[in-house]
Amino acid sequence: MPISRAARRATLRLGAVALAGALLAACGSGSSGSSASDGGKVTLTVDLFGTFGFKEAGLYAEYEKLHPNVTIKESSTEQENDYWKALQTRLAGGGGLADIQGIEVGRIAAVTQQQADKFEDLNAFGAKGRKNDYSPAKWAAATAADGRTLGLGTDVGPEAICYRTDLFKKAGLPTDRDELAKKWSTWDGYLALGKQYQAKAGSKSHWIDSVGSLYSLMIGQQKERYYDDSGKLVYKDSPAVKAAWDTSVKAAEEGLSAKLRQWTPGWNQAFSSGSFATIGCPAWMLGYIKGQAGNGGQGKWDVAPLPGGVAGNWGGSYLAIPKGSPHAKEAYELIKWLTAAPQQEKLFKKQGSFPSSLGAIEAVKDVRDAYFSNAPTGEIFGKAAETSPVQVLGVHDGDVTQQITDALNEVEQKGTSAGTAWSHAEKGIENAVG
Incomplete structure (x- = not known):
């Protein structure tokens, strides 16, 4: 999943819900050591961020039906950044951990390079047999230098653009996804179309949700x-960072953003209110949109390929087992089942989380999504997944992204100059990296 999933992945809970999730996780770590394999009742705790979709797609209920001695309790923190900070505190103190913890792709290098001793080696439970189920890059990212496998992949985050066809019509813009893909084949084209939209939509609706x-x-x-x-x-000194920063600042200065900080209540409400017409849409965002826009949004949304002529990936996640879980064996069995191809296929069809399992990717290639105007989501996201770059991941990837997007929020919400905001990002990154 996700921001994530970074969303990728993200649905977010506010402070009270995050605290409730922490308490649930803490209860899980102190539960009985009885084993489902010997007939004992087992409660498995799963601590995640955003919306992985397991519960929403009915997978927990299905697993519990197949394993009547197992009860699954999920907690979820809305902001992945908040989740990660809480997880670090629990790992340092050795308590309050769930049997299964979600790890966003932007954090997986920190786990494999700095925290490998804090997580179970899933090879001890038979994970090596799953290696060929994944692309080499997805598998390698969760593998420590000594060969320990520290997580099994859930989803990946191939990118597209989700847009409101009803708002496009009102503004006199085309709604056909192929025509739009041609008009926004470049990011300049995307912003130019946004200026056309803004001229018609006025101040009540904007082209994008946020520059972050x-x-x-x-x-x-x-x-x-x-x-x-x-x-x-x-x-x-990264040309990629500079280009993304400059384009985002330009969008803010041209008034194309609704200035909605992602993963906040106002942002959530905007999915149905029409405050923005387009949004960056990694595959996991499909499920998020459905959850926030509800039944009233069906048929109002569509999906088109990404601008820029290059596919991309935003988010994707892993499931890991912290050391000390009293139910590590049962936790692995659940992870193995949740990440198997049939379950990843169901997740995409119901929630939009694009599979990392090669078998599931093949199975969903012809999927269309009725909610999104019958868009060929299997084809759109499948092509994006095939051509997305294999990203170089560092131990502080998530921290760097967070600081830069926080700085961009300053630009669009407070009117901070781009230069000042960038200096704030540098200082924040320096503090985070140490």
């Missing part, structure tokens, strides 16, 4: 952005 969203979408198109292949932090 635009930045994340663009940076996802690049192989090298924050780190080089040697592990050196190079974001200050």
Whole structure:
């Protein structure tokens, strides 16, 4: 999943719900050590961020039916950044951890390079047999230098643009996804179409939800952005970062953004209110839109390929088991089942989370989504997944993205100059990296 999933992945809960999730996770760590395999009742706790979609797609209920001695309790924190901070605190203290923890792709390098001793080696439970189910890059990202497998992949985040056809019609813009793909074949074309929309829509609706969203979408198109292949932090001199930053600042200065900070209540409400017409749409965002726009949004949304002529990836996640789980064996069995091809296929068809399992990717290639105007989502996201770059990931990928998008929020919401905001991002990254 996701921001994530970074969304990728993200649905977000506010502070009270995040606290409730932490309490649920804490209860899970202190539960009985009885085993489902010997007939004992087992409660497995799953702590996630955003919307992975397992519960929404009915997968937990299906697993519990297949395993009547198992009860699954999920907690979820809305903001992945908040989730990660809480997870670090629990890992450091050795308590309050769930049996299964979600790991966003932007954090997986930190796990494999700095925290491998805090997670179970899934090979001890038979994970090596799953290696050929994934692309080499997806598998390798969760593998430590000594060969330990620390997580199994859930989804990936191939990118597209989701847009409101009803708002496009009112503004006199075309709604056909193929025609739009031609008009916004470049990012300049995308912003130019946005200016046309803004001229007709006025101040009540905007072209994009936020410039932070635009930045994340663009940076996802690049192989090298924050780190080089040697592990050196190079974001200050990265052409990819500069291009994404400059384009995002331009969108803010031209008034194309609704200035909605992602994963906030106001942003959630805007999916149905019409406050924005387009949004950067990694595959996991489909499920998020359905959840926020509800039944009233069906048929009002569509999906078109990404601008820029290059596919991209934003988000995607893994499931891992912290050391000390009293139900590590049962937790692995659940992870293995949730990440198997049939379940990943169901997740995409019901929630839009694009599979990382090669078998599931093949199975969903002809899927269309009735909610999104019968868009060929299997084809659109499948092509994006095939051609997305294999990104160079560093231990602070998530932190760098967070600081830069926070700085862009300053530009659009407070009117901070681009230069001042960038200096704030540099200082924040310096503090985060240490």
